[in-house]
Amino acid sequence: MSNEKHHIVPYRTYIFVLLALIVLTFISIAITHIELADYTVAGALILASVKTFLVLTFFMHLKFDKPYMRIMVGFVLAVFLAVIIITFLDYYYR
Amino acid sequence: MQTATQIPTDVSFLEYRKYKGIFNWILSTDHKRIGLMYLYSMMTLFFVGVALGLAMKLELIAPGKTIMDAQDYNAVFTVHGVIMIFMIVIPGLPAVFGNFLLPIMIGAKDVAFPKLNLLSWYIYILGALLVIASVLFGNGTPDTGWTFYAPYSFKSGTNLLPAIFGAFVLGFSSILTGLNFIVTIHRMRAPGMTWLKMPLFPWSLYGTAWIQLLATPVVGITLLLIILERVFGIGVFDPALGGDPILYQHLFWIYSHPAVYVMILPAMGAISEIIPTFTQKHIFGYKAIIGSTLAIAFVGYFVWGHHMFTSGMSGTAQYTFSILTFLVAIPSAIKVFNWISTMYKGSISLQTPFYWAASFIFIFMIGGLSGLVLGALATDIYVHDTAFVVAHFHFIVFGGVGFSFFGAIHYWFPKIWGRMYDTKWANTGWLVFSIGFLALYSPMFYLGMQGMPRRYYDYLEEFHAANILSTLGSWVMTFGLVIIVINLVRSAKHGPKAEMNPWNGKTLEWTVPSPPPVENFEEIPVYGEKDGPYEY
């Protein structure tokens, strides 16, 4: 909407985020060479979560949006987490 | 805003022609025309689905082979299910009535992204064509059932890939419609229309849109995994390759149970509009209905396992899912009690939409209560995979959504086409259809209790009598359907002109001409302090 203030993000920020994402991608490849056994999946998921956080916050402008946007995204993540937990009620106790 | 001045406000959207001939439809970004395009394409597909249903019932009129053999029967129930679920009941009310009415009911000129809206329709058509292609080409029609369960879906030699990919594509149409509606409701409500002044049909679309947006991607990815499994044999679901077929059921139902609420929530929303109008009374428990809509949408994410009680899931998961499933009964009952309380001491006018709404409650109650039998662990084991399940979900999916859809079309008909239908024929159609419906599906409850399995083209002699009744019911119901459709199609062309507000409704769509002008409102309405959707 034209009557709302637009936040202008400097290019520098975007480049930093891009670099961070590239570095994280290489890290997630690198750690597959280390023998982590059961923690391999956990490691990959944690790195992916950090990348998701960066994309949502900067590229998708969550940082500069009204708080209700963040609440909605948080709610979605909570639903997702609940679905995962409930699924594991089957796998863990089977 | 250059375009606003060019579009006339005194010409209805049906008379307004920007292009030549059919291009007025297929290039139109008008939400009303898009809604009607969905309606016409869905009706066409619906007749195919009905024909397949009739063929199944005819096969079951007697034990043994009647008109088709086992393989054909498998193909027929698969295609019937894929068409009816993915192309009709899931998009049904949101795509047709949501598109047509949501912007008008919240006082907007269109949805937030009109071009995206048109794209959604094209994606829908593409998905439908892909499924049809799987029937017409390749080696054999898909025979896995609409659920594409593992291991059938990667073991079956039939032409499954286009059908699965078609269902995947149809999901995108649903996601984009949901996204469009969420943004429209957040950003485009008329000035003064606060959240708690929004009518209940838009509210139900809002709950639905969130499910479409969040749950559909899960089935999309799952269907892609099945495709990868079939093409490359990667072994996500195939136990021979270390996969887990139960995982497929989890992933599939994580979407497909919430999808039941994509179907039923807007159906309930339409009922919540019809009942206050035909009782001329403020809806009872407005906030409770909103709360129950959101509660159903929310709890609906966590009950998918009730489809898997007999598939070898852990005991912990079984009773968790059973308890959660029972929770859904609470908000559903809240709605039913509120509808009935709205009727109490109202001045009820017995017209066609009200008949559909009242019978919706009746049918929905039977469907819902039989759902409790299936949600309880012990009884589910007894009736699992029998005709009982088929009866239950046809009462919910066809009874719930179908009755609401027909109620909605008879309610908003004068608004959409600016003409009135013949009431006598409409009522006759409703009566014949309802009798046929009950005769068709009620015997299946009995058959299931007696132990007749579902998805078989043959059965034991002891099930014969009830199956004859059911087949006769399918003929009566189809006859009712023909009456309804002929009456509506005829009246859309030749019926007497309808007024702006024939039912004395209070929501915003009744304040614009019938049919509405292209951009709905000459001036965007402003809601005052005392205005509300149901102020009688």
Ligand SMILES: [Cu+2]
């Ligand atoms: Cu379910």
